[in-house]
């Protein structure tokens with residue numbers, strides 16, 4: 001006899017995170033964002049600067065908002081343990097394909113990190129979550145999981161230098177220089193180190209450059225830039241890194 005009160009077992013629910021904000025560039029175009037990451041990587045400057053601020057060889061490093069996990073194997077090449085954390089289920093599934101015995105990918109967000117207190121040496125947040133103000137809760141959570149002396153390194157755009165910054169300004173709804181000043185102030189008030197890195201995006205082809213400009217900027221802004229630079233296969237790019245240290 002069929003028990004009419006019996007219900008099918010509930011499907012396991014995806015965890016959700018209230019601080020999750022969908023990222024249209026990677027979330028809507030993961031394959032093109034991979035090309036963008038490759039172009040950042042080819043130039044190499046920012047990775048060297050991040051390593052200088054917080055070396056990770058042999059250590060436990062967390063990539064917060066890791067997206068599809070492009071950078072995870074790069075860190076795993078010499079880290080002791082790498083943990084990618086990503087709130088977007090589709091991006092997290094892509095990142096999970098990179099898992100190895102020393103590389104994990106977990107569901108979480110900046111304000112909900114599924115790691116024990118004082119368990120990480122380095123936390124990276126690369127164009128993820130830390131767009132202050134309003135990011136105090138995430139900073140408190142990162143400082144909870146960092147060991148005393150451990151470091152958070154945040155990778156942000158430099159709104160003041162480079163061709164990418166000009167494109168940001170041409171597309172911006174909020175004045176970018178005001179955003180940059182407010183961001184600098186927020187981190188300075190929290191004792192963070194600020195470091196500028198002048199670099200570039202180097203693409204393998206003009207088609208790759210065009211596809212990336214079209215996921216980052218409104219179509220008319222991207223098209224006008226490409227018209228003005230008919231031979232370009234890359235553009236200058238400035239980063240600002242902020243590094244905050246956990247006190248014991």
Ligand SMILES: C[S@@+](CC[C@H](N)C(=O)[O-])C[C@H]1O[C@@H](n2cnc3c(N)ncnc32)[C@H](O)[C@@H]1O
Nearest residue numbers: 019020021023065066067088109110126128129
């Ligand atoms: C522009 S993408 C950068 C992805 C990756 N860091 C990279 O450089 O390839 C921003 C990422 O932040 C994630 N994100 C959104 N809200 C977040 C939150 N509250 N905490 C952590 N990550 C978040 C997005 O899902 C996305 O993967």
